[in-house]
Amino acid sequence: MDYQTIRTTCPFCGCGCQMWLVRLDGELIQTIPDKCAPMNEGKLCIKGLNAHEFVQSPERLTQPLIRKKGRLEEASWEEALSLVASRLSAIRDQYGGDSMAFLSSARATNEENYLFQKLCRAAFRTNNVDHCARL
Amino acid sequence: MTNSIPEIEDADCIFVIGSNTTEAHPLIAHRIFKALDKGAKLIVVDPRKTQLAELSHIHARLHFGTDVAFLNGLMYEILENKWHNEPFIAKRTEDFEPFKAAVQNYSPAKASAICGIPSDVMHEIAALYATSKTSTILYTLGITEHTHGVDNVKSLANLALLTGHIGRPSTGVNPLRGQNNVQGACDMGALPNVYPGYQVVSNPGVRSKFERAWGAELSPEVGITIPEMMDGLIEGSVKGMFIFGENSVESDPNTDHVIRALESAEFLVVQDIFLTETAKLAHVVLPGACWAEVEGTFTNTERKVQPVRKAVEPPGQARPNWQIFCDLGGRLGLDLAYCSAEELFDEMAELTPSFTGITYDRLESMELQWPCLSLDHPGTPFLHKDRFSRGKGLFHAIEYRPSEELPDEKYPFVLTTGRRYAHYHTRTMTGRCPSLEREFPGPMAQVHVKDAQKLGLKDGGLLKVTSRRGEVVVPVTLGDVVPEGAIFMDFHFHEANPNRLLGTFLDPVSKTADYKVCAVKLEKG
Numbered sequence: 149m150d151y152q153t154i155r156t157t158c159p160f161c162g163c164g165c166q167m168w169l170v171r172l173d174g175e176l177i178q179t180i181p182d183k184c185a186p187m188n189e190g191k192l193c194i195k196g197l198n199a200h201e202f203v204q205s206p207e208r209l210t211q212p213l214i215r216k217k218g219r220l221e222e223a224s225w226e227e228a229l230s231l232v233a234s235r236l237s238a239i240r241d242q243y244g245g246d247s248m249a250f251l252s253s254a255r256a257t258n259e260e261n262y263l264f265q266k267l268c269r270a271a272f273r274t275n276n277v278d279h280c281a282r283l
Numbered sequence: 284m285t286n287s288i289p290e291i292e293d294a295d296c297i298f299v300i301g302s303n304t305t306e307a308h309p310l311i312a313h314r315i316f317k318a319l320d321k322g323a324k325l326i327v328v329d330p331r332k333t334q335l336a337e338l339s340h341i342h343a344r345l346h347f348g349t350d351v352a353f354l355n356g357l358m359y360e361i362l363e364n365k366w367h368n369e370p371f372i373a374k375r376t377e378d379f380e381p382f383k384a385a386v387q388n389y390s391p392a393k394a395s396a397i398c399g400i401p402s403d404v405m406h407e408i409a410a411l412y413a414t415s416k417t418s419t420i421l422y423t424l425g426i427t428e429h430t431h432g433v434d435n436v437k438s439l440a441n442l443a444l445l446t447g448h449i450g451r452p453s454t455g456v457n458p459l460r461g462q463n464n465v466q467g468a469c470d471m472g473a474l475p476n477v478y479p480g481y482q483v484v485s486n487p488g489v490r491s492k493f494e495r496a497w498g499a500e501l502s503p504e505v506g507i508t509i510p511e512m513m514d515g516l517i518e519g520s521v522k523g524m525f526i527f528g529e530n531s532v533e534s535d536p537n538t539d540h541v542i543r544a545l546e547s548a549e550f551l552v553v554q555d556i557f558l559t560e561t562a563k564l565a566h567v568v569l570p571g572a573c574w575a576e577v578e579g580t581f582t583n584t585e586r587k588v589q590p591v592r593k594a595v596e597p598p599g600q601a602r603p604n605w606q607i608f609c610d611l612g613g614r615l616g617l618d619l620a621y622c623s624a625e626e627l628f629d630e631m632a633e634l635t636p637s638f639t640g641i642t643y644d645r646l647e648s649m650e651l652q653w654p655c656l657s658l659d660h661p662g663t664p665f666l667h668k669d670r671f672s673r674g675k676g677l678f679h680a681i682e683y684r685p686s687e688e689l690p691d692e693k694y695p696f697v698l699t700t701g702r703r704y705a706h707y708h709t710r711t712m713t714g715r716c717p718s719l720e721r722e723f724p725g726p727m728a729q730v731h732v733k734d735a736q737k738l739g740l741k742d743g744g745l746l747k748v749t750s751r752r753g754e755v756v757v758p759v760t761l762g763d764v765v766p767e768g769a770i771f772m773d774f775h776f777h778e779a780n781p782n783r784l785l786g787t788f789l790d791p792v793s794k795t796a797d798y799k800v801c802a803v804k805l806e807k808g
Contacts, residue, residue, distance in 0.1 A: 161462065162465060164583025164587055165310055201719075232567050243522050255574070260604040275505055275506030
């Protein structure tokens, strides 16, 4: 039996509560509030307490999808990424980088947001990058 | 937030405006409860009788969208009674006179006629906020999601400057941010006008620093915002779009307009963890890893950078988002050969002065809030201690502007939207948590019991809500949470999403849409 607890930060609102994800034999089974965190002092709201549940949902995307004849069909990473790269660079080369628009994510980590805006700005020479802070 | 969350419990006066804190930020509400136990006074300004309003000492039920008139009226009272902080104004602020002149137009009688709060209640709130030793302002999207959202925020800043309730513990102007890393996404430069750390793209010195670091030529032009992207897709100036971790179809206002925009894209890529309504429109969908499957950091609403740790492997072929970007960058001619999230963080921190002192090592043993300027800097629990970022605090003269779409004969009700305690945004995540679905299985609007009687509605009955954009049928609960003449709807459920009803009425500066005031017609469904 492999039982582990991993301390992390809640993925929902902006409070930033600290929590422990409980993993048993590779599966998340529970979320426990962190008692030492000054933010949440051993408490979590109903969303935080159930945060682990969506991670292992059978509806998770597990493979890239490509639209073929109007339908999204499973594809390999190689096929998906080379299609994305070729179509995006074709748009950039034909119409200029400002004809692209990028939405980053308030769900994702700082590191992922940093890299995404760097990719947009450096590869497309545009500042058309935004996220839902405006909503 | 200018200040930190734990400080709330030591405030003498807590001024909550446009925030349903117990449902949207439960663990901040917990701090407010602790403050009440310690004797704090609570003012809640909200058209709805929220749970927090029930616990408040004063609940000011202003008319929807009249915040500026209310706040100017409040500041008129503060000046009239000489409760303002003259030494603070003289030493720390500028442009006080034009601000004062503007406020003179909002006598309590006039402000009251607009916002509906009796002048004696405004007097009482003004006295309590201004004369308490420490007063803190907490606000959320009830302030910002208006066509005058920027004016609302500036008015709150005026209020704090006028009374000197800023730059000390348990004071300040504190937006409670709604998402785990919306603070971080802003800090990281996922905005059209700034690089990481709010370094502006149009500044040549800043730009050349990033050009050298990234080995690429960068654009000096400020980019476009989300609503402009959607318009650009329809008009044809935007051809391609890459949406990373955002369900625009269900979260943006005016749903039909957004769908039309995304369908106009020559090429649309969506990277997400579920097949959202937005992903269903994509040409290519890329499966990302979720928060429990990656290393990294989030920055909370009080600017605290906190670790995110990998607990399980991503499902199937899903990959950490940053690895997908590295791979794609390579195919687009960039060298993005990063080995770890930490390497990315270190590169960002080197380019971002407010993060210079933050490292993964330090985060293992201490809590750090930016700005954190060096490796021995303790971080900054509250901002503006001795000086403001720009030097002196700037007063703004703000005039009240009515909301864009007010009720009329044809659409006589005000629709306002918000969250429920058990769900989060478009339910991409919470809709897949069985415990939360059991707790709160479907949409439920709120109308006043007297309006329900006139409409012949019963508790739990169906209501048809129609605006100039569309119609939605939703079950209702009756009560007095919303005032007469209004309806509240949550935006969590696809089958009754009020965003279909909203127009795209934007704040002229922030380009934030009005989600709080929309004219609708109600009929038995």
